[in-house]
Amino acid sequence: MRWRAAARIAWRVCLPVTGWYLRHGHLYLLRPRTADGLVRRLMEPLESLQTTSPAAPESANGAHPAPAGAPAERKPEQRPPARLVILVRHGETTYNVERRLPGQLAGVALTDEGRRQAQRAAVALSGLPISAVVASPLERARETAEILARGWALPVRTDPRLMDTDVGSWSGALIDDLNKTDPAWKAFVEHPSQPPAGVEGFEAVRARAVAAVDDALKDATTGNYLVMVAHADIIKLILAHYTAMETEAARFIAIGNCAISALAFTGEAMPHLLAINWTAAPGWLMPPPLAAAQAAAQASSQTPGGGAAPAPDEAAPSQPAARSE
Secondary structure: OHHHHHHHHHHHHHHHHHHHHHHHHHHHHHOOOOHHHHHHHHHHHHHHHOOOOOOOOOOOOOOOOOOOOOOOOOOOOOOOOOEEEEEEEOOOEHHHHHOEOOOOOOOOOEOHHHHHHHHHHHHHOOOOOOOEEEEOOOHHHHHHHHHHHHHHOOOEEEOHHHOOOOOHHHOOOEHHHHHHHOHHHHHHHHOOOOOOOOOOOHHHHHHHHHHHHHHHHHOHHHOOEEEEEEOHHHHHHHHHHHOOOOHHHHHHOOOOOOOEEEEEEOOOOOOEEEEEEEOOOOHHHOOHHHHHHHHHHHHHHHOHHHOOOOOOOOOOOOOOHHHHO
16 A cells, blocks of 8 residues: 555656646756856866876975986976867858858948847856957958957957958859859859859868968967957868868858857867857757747848848758858
């Protein structure tokens, strides 16, 4: 009889808890990850990379007596300090909402949501001693960088090598229209390292983006916690280079607006990849109906007359990153 009483109690306790979880538990997945969590993710690997090998135990008076003929004592290994390169994509723009290709066009501004995304990224990084901020000179990246740099009272340096992919005459075009009507665009989508005349290929973009990172690392004034604000293509190709990925495979990396990626450099070795596409409130964790409803509500609020507009999502992974910038 006791087991029956225990079963009844368990049923009365477990049933309400299970029902509550089925109704509300998924909401915990939507809670933004804290800045502390990101800082721990970035700081702990740096600390482990900077550890030195232990020295030989000392005697009471600090001497290391050695027998005659013994080899000289090996000094502890001194590793160079690890340097963190934090890659941040610019915030949402009007072109992202309209699904247009901005390329290197001037005057593509952040939306209000884009500014909020930049502020959230700044809060997420607030626990780090950021030492320098370098950005693409294009307006959307420069404005994002200025929002990020405020908390550390840092000037924003610009480097034209961090500019978005130059897509030539496609600049300003609607992505959906190109997908429907332009065979040259479709060919570029499949092979972004084989661009048509007047369009910049991924190999050229990769070369200049990596050169910008290398030069920033050679500059001692950038310090050990460097933030670089750029575009999806630029960040994808930098990550591809330092993780030994083929250039054309970079188009399958997802980089959201104001997403944070990070590389830790120590000496001449290949860097450690610490984070990729981190955001405080990742939309891909939302149940699809909820994500779609939020995108539709946002698009409606930003479209004159309240009409529907395309959701500001990134382009499909099968397309080059440039089209979602």
